[in-house]
Structure formats: C-alpha cells, structure tokens
Amino acid sequence: MPDVLSPGLEQLLATDRPTPYLALDPAVVRERYRTLARAFGDARILYAVKACPEPAVLETLVAAGAGFDVASQTEIDLCLAAVADPSVLQHGDPVRGPGAAARAARDGVTRFVTDSAEDVDALAAEVPGARVQVRLSVDDTGSATPFHGKFGAAPDEAVALLGRCRRRGLDPAGITFHAGSQQTRPGTYAAAVARALGTAGRAGLRHPELDLGGGWPVAYRSPVAGPADYAAAVHGAVADAVAAGHVDGADLLLEPGRALAGPAGVLRAPVLRVSRRPGIDHRRWVYLDVGRYQGLAETEGEAIGYPLRVPGRSGRAGPCVLAGPTCDGDDVIYRRTPVALPSDLAAGDVVDLLHTGAYTSSYASVGFNGFGPLEVVVAGEGASIPHPG
Ligand SMILES: Cc1ncc(COP(=O)(O)O)c(C=O)c1O
Structure with a gap:
C-alpha cells in the first residue's frame, strides 16, 4: 500500500488543531471492508470492535452491512448505539465472567465463542440454545503479535467441546480460530482451515461455520499479500477438505480489525x-x-x-x-x-x-x-x- 492518505485524512491534517490527536477517516474503513468482502465472496464479515471502537467507524460499518465481534458489554453497547442489529453481534471472548453472557443475551446477542468445558457449562446455564463456535488453537507462524496459546482448544478437546455443547442444549455451529494479528502468511490460514475442518468433521458437523478470526495484515513498512491471496489460500483449503470428505462445505466468517481500521x-x-x-x-x-x-x-x-x-x-x-x-x-x-x-x-x-x-x-x-x-x-x-x- 503506498503511503497516500485519503482526502478525508489530508483535510483533517491540513487544519490547525491542538496535538496530539488521531485523525480517522471512516470512508477508508468502508473501502477496506468492501475490498475484503469482494475478495471473499459470500463470507460474512464481523468487524473486531477492539481495533477501533469509534462510533463513526461502527456506524459506517453498520451501513455497509457488517456484523461485529465483541468482547464486552461496553462493546455491545457501542454497537447497539450505532444501531447494529444484535443478531449480527458475536461475543468472541471465551473468558466472560459470571452473568456476562446472560446480560449479552438480554440485549439480543445469540452467538458466542467458547474454548473450555467451564465456559460451555456457563453458557448452557445462562443462554440455553445459544449458537456456539468452538475456538481451536492453531499455528500462528507469521504473526507480528501472536496469542502465545492464550486461547483455543486442541483438536481432540475441540471435538469434545462441540459434543458437550450438543449435550448441554447449545447449538454447536462450527469452529473459529485466530492465526495471530498482522498475519503475513496466507499459508498459515490454509493450514488452520485444514485443521479446523478436520476437527469439525470429526465432531459430526457436515457444513459448519468456519470463522477465520482476524489477522489480515496492513502494509506498514513492507508490502503484504492482498485479500485475494488470502481468499485463494482459504478457498483452496476448504475445497481440499471437501474433496477429502471431512465436510460437505463451510459457511465462512471473517473478523478483521487491523486491516479495516489501521x-x-x-x-x-x-x-x-x-x-x-x-x-x-x-x-x-x-x-x-x-x-x-x-x-x-x-x-x-x-x-x-x-x-x-x-x-x-x-x-x-x-x-x-x-x-x-x-x-x-x-x-x-x-x-x-x-x-x-x-x-x-x-x-x-x-x-x-x-x-x-x-x-x-x-x-x-x-x-x-x-x-x-x-x-x-x-x-x-x-x-x-x-x-x-
Ligand atoms: C477474537 C478476535 N477476533 C478478531 C480480532 C481482530 O484481529 P485483527 O485485528 O488481527 O484482524 C481479534 C484481535 O485480537 C480477536 O481477538
């Protein structure tokens, strides 16, 4: 990406105002959203609110048709204030404290991510019937800011958690992962997709949701692969998993933060x-x-x-x-x-x-x-x- 700024940013920076400040142009976020959406075809995009929770950004993305990855009640409140429909919100933080899921559900949030038996049991108690993705641990080689194993279940455990969701009356929808932020290697996503769909198939999900998390990079000081490269790697890995008989297909979701707002x-x-x-x-x-x-x-x-x-x-x-x-x-x-x-x-x-x-x-x-x-x-x-x- 050449370091050419948008007209909106140039205009803000040309105005005399007290420093320091962050100049922000939601039109750039909209353009980046559209480019990513085009590259991935019919994938659903849930913007990771943590990257930049500025109301103007959220409103722009609501108007563009995005959903949202949220981690807290405050982020839910911000999305609802931006007039997002609660059905497009996904609670992606599996370390919710007691009562947090029930509170989110009262606001209409029905989609949650989990990665532990303790959290599955809490979700079953607080939001019976919730739609749940299990977060899988994946290799994050190529990420500038990896998660160092903080989240995600190993494949055997993920299969067990999907079964536990079913037994507890939850709706096991699929698998999610995060290959680490500023992830510069499309091949890392391909490997993660293979692992995720193999895991989903073992849990008996023939057409799971496959949430690719975030990680899509920004060309800070060096060029990075573009959305089309990542889409090709992901679509190729999905096709391979179908050809291998692991699943019949997958509904793709993406949770970009950095790539849209950076x-x-x-x-x-x-x-x-x-x-x-x-x-x-x-x-x-x-x-x-x-x-x-x-x-x-x-x-x-x-x-x-x-x-x-x-x-x-x-x-x-x-x-x-x-x-x-x-x-x-x-x-x-x-x-x-x-x-x-x-x-x-x-x-x-x-x-x-x-x-x-x-x-x-x-x-x-x-x-x-x-x-x-x-x-x-x-x-x-x-x-x-x-x-x-
Ligand atoms: C669950 C989840 N989804 C999406 C994101 C967004 O990641 P990124 O900004 O790398 O696209 C994050 C960020 O850490 C996250 O924790």
Whole structure:
C-alpha cells in the first residue's frame, strides 16, 4: 500500500488543531471492508470492535452491512448505539465472567465463542440454545503479535467441546480460530482451515461455520499479500477438505480489525525534545508527546513499525531513537527499528505516524504520568474522546 492518505485524512491534517490527536477517516474503513468482502465472496464479515471502537467507524460499518465481534458489554453497547442489529453481534471472548453472557443475551446477542468445558457449562446455564463456535488453537507462524496459546482448544478437546455443547442444549455451529494479528502468511490460514475442518468433521458437523478470526495484515513498512491471496489460500483449503470428505462445505466468517481500521488513521504527535546523549548513544533521541501509554502499545517489543513522516521539514534524514514522554523506562517507541528523521527536526515540530487507526486510541491509558488519553478527530465530524474497548 503506498503511503497516500485519503482526502478525508489530508483535510483533517491540513487544519490547525491542538496535538496530539488521531485523525480517522471512516470512508477508508468502508473501502477496506468492501475490498475484503469482494475478495471473499459470500463470507460474512464481523468487524473486531477492539481495533477501533469509534462510533463513526461502527456506524459506517453498520451501513455497509457488517456484523461485529465483541468482547464486552461496553462493546455491545457501542454497537447497539450505532444501531447494529444484535443478531449480527458475536461475543468472541471465551473468558466472560459470571452473568456476562446472560446480560449479552438480554440485549439480543445469540452467538458466542467458547474454548473450555467451564465456559460451555456457563453458557448452557445462562443462554440455553445459544449458537456456539468452538475456538481451536492453531499455528500462528507469521504473526507480528501472536496469542502465545492464550486461547483455543486442541483438536481432540475441540471435538469434545462441540459434543458437550450438543449435550448441554447449545447449538454447536462450527469452529473459529485466530492465526495471530498482522498475519503475513496466507499459508498459515490454509493450514488452520485444514485443521479446523478436520476437527469439525470429526465432531459430526457436515457444513459448519468456519470463522477465520482476524489477522489480515496492513502494509506498514513492507508490502503484504492482498485479500485475494488470502481468499485463494482459504478457498483452496476448504475445497481440499471437501474433496477429502471431512465436510460437505463451510459457511465462512471473517473478523478483521487491523486491516479495516489501521489505514484509516494518522496519529499526529508533537516533538517535545530532540537531544544528543554524549557517551550514551550516537543517535539523536527524539521524544514525542505520545508513546507506549498514549496509543502506541503495539510498539511493545517493536512488534509494529509504523511509517513516519515529518510535515514541513526537508533536512537530510539521520538515525534516531524515538521515545515517548513518560518517565517509564519502557516508554521507548523504536530503539532497534530503523528511524531516520530530518536533521532540522526540532521541538515543536510534529511527526505523523501513518496507518495508526487500529489498536491505538482503544489502547491509550486514561492518563498515565499525567499524559492524557488520545483525542480522536473524525473526518466529517468534530472531535470526540476515546472510548473503552
Ligand atoms: C477474537 C478476535 N477476533 C478478531 C480480532 C481482530 O484481529 P485483527 O485485528 O488481527 O484482524 C481479534 C484481535 O485480537 C480477536 O481477538
């Protein structure tokens, strides 16, 4: 993806306003949704609200026909406020606390994801007859931010859980997985689909729901495979599973978050200080007014490398360490990731971090060390405060 910004983003960034802020253009989200939907044909798309729960984004996706992957009552409330029909919401967090599923069901949510016997029993008690997908553990090689085994049952256990759902009066609809976010290898999805449909077939589901989770990547600093490549890998793996007699077919669902919201945002941050650190580091240190705690959580371990640009400066680019403003030693954005910024960069300039629409405002702390949450400015609207997610 070339780093060309949408007219909506360019217009927001051309307006003088207090920094820092996240500029967000829902039109980009709509376009990304349509591209993914076209590539996958008749798959249903459930937007992962956690990526960016901004109301304008949710309203845009409701209008486009999307459903939603939600993890909490707050996310359910946000979707309902955006006038989503509760039937298009899926509660995808299998670590719901007591009463959470019943509360969601009172709002009309009927679809849930599970991955443990304890949760199946809780769902059966709280939402009799609920439609349930069992989350399967899969290999997530190729992901920049893997789950490290936090979720998902092994295949034998998943078969047992689908049977347990049936015995407890739930409706076992199929299998879901998540191959890790910023998943750059289509082949990883193909392998996960094979494992999922083999598991569904063993549980007696001839035409299961197959929810591919999220993971679809954004071209931050390097090109990535496009939706058509992922669709080809997935459709090929489904065809193979049918040919092998594991299932007769599958209804596909996708839960993209990053891929829809990421390219829709630009985080504009003021430079607080540019300093030399003789005897410590030969590079300049550039401190921004945002860091790990004001929305750049995904730079932990330097997992995600956002492209940078500096409006209004043209000095020769030289190496820098990029750091956040707080007194926390972990609040260094990029130490190993190469960062080259203009030699004439000075305190008071701004730096734009591109493709920051996903997992930024929803991660910002409420005020760690006195640095406030990230303000969001939406194309076509006034400013709004961030929402929990
Ligand atoms: C259950 C579930 N679905 C979908 C997503 C969205 O993932 P991504 O933003 O990588 O598309 C997540 C994010 O972690 C998730 O936990």
